Amino acid sequence: MEITQAEFVSSYADVRKCPAPDKPEFAFIGRSNVGKSSLLNMLTQRKQLAKTSVKPGKTQTINHFIINNAWYLVDLPGYGYASVSKDKRAGFGKIIEQYVLKRENLYCLFILIDSRLEPQKIDLEFIQWSGSKGVPIALVFTKADKLKKNELQKNLSRYESTLLQTWEELPPIVVTSATEKTGRSELLTFIGNALAE
Numbered sequence: 001m002e003i004t005q006a007e008f009v010s011s012y013a014d015v016r017k018c019p020a021p022d023k024p025e026f027a028f029i030g031r032s033n034v035g036k037s038s039l040l041n042m043l044t045q046r047k048q049l050a051k052t053s054v055k056p057g058k059t060q061t062i063n064h065f066i067i068n069n070a071w072y073l074v075d076l077p078g079y080g081y082a083s084v085s086k087d088k089r090a091g092f093g094k095i096i097e098q099y100v101l102k103r104e105n106l107y108c109l110f111i112l113i114d115s116r117l118e119p120q121k122i123d124l125e126f127i128q129w130s131g132s133k134g135v136p137i138a139l140v141f142t143k144a145d146k147l148k149k150n151e152l153q154k155n156l157s158r159y160e161s162t163l164l165q166t167w168e169e170l171p172p173i174v175v176t177s178a179t180e181k182t183g184r185s186e187l188l189t190f191i192g193n194a195l196a197e
């Protein structure tokens with residue numbers, strides 16, 4: 001699959017106001033600074049499709065883009081600075097939780113992980129939570145160019161073994177670098193296959 005058209009639709013602070021769920025949707029999420037805007041711009045080959053994330057505390061929005069007139073690409077707010085909720089469960093933010101739980105046309109939620117870091121609690125919690133809700137997820141490791149091959153492999157293995165403590169099988173994993181355009185064709189093939197199913 002190639003992206004021939006990518007257009008901003010709108011930003012929504014309320015899941016109920018999102019476009020009608022009449023097209024397949026692929027959403028991207030991760031901690032602030034994980035490299036999400038860079039990845040989305042690399043994927044769509046638009047310099048400024050996704051703007052760099054808003055600062056914590058600003059209104060968080062769900063940003064829809066229409067791709068090839070056929071599917072929605074969704075830029076979700078960053079998680080990781082939401083406060084712990086009353087029941088002591090880590091909160092990911094109301095808008096994120098509502099979106100993940102309610103968006104019926106969500107084909108895949110791409111969870112972005114900074115490949116330079118050892119497994120982070122908030123990322124693991126988010127993976128577990130969305131998985132436990134039956135949401136189809138894939139893990140996208142970012143900034144792979146910043147590591148030597150063996151360091152990258154070590155970090156990936158650490159993630160995989162941590163996840164395999166609770167998951168029977170691993171979700172799909174794509175390794176990317178926005179600066180080197182690594183992983184672009186894998187991501188587009190993955191999306192193309194999901195659309196064709």
Ligand code: GDP
Nearest residue numbers: 032033034035036037038052053143177178179
């Ligand atoms: P966001 O907050 O998740 O949208 O992250 P950004 O896309 O704004 O990226 C955060 C920082 O990481 C910026 O300084 C980017 O230049 C840098 N960055 C993002 N992706 C990559 C990458 O693939 N390789 C390298 N070396 N730096 C990256």
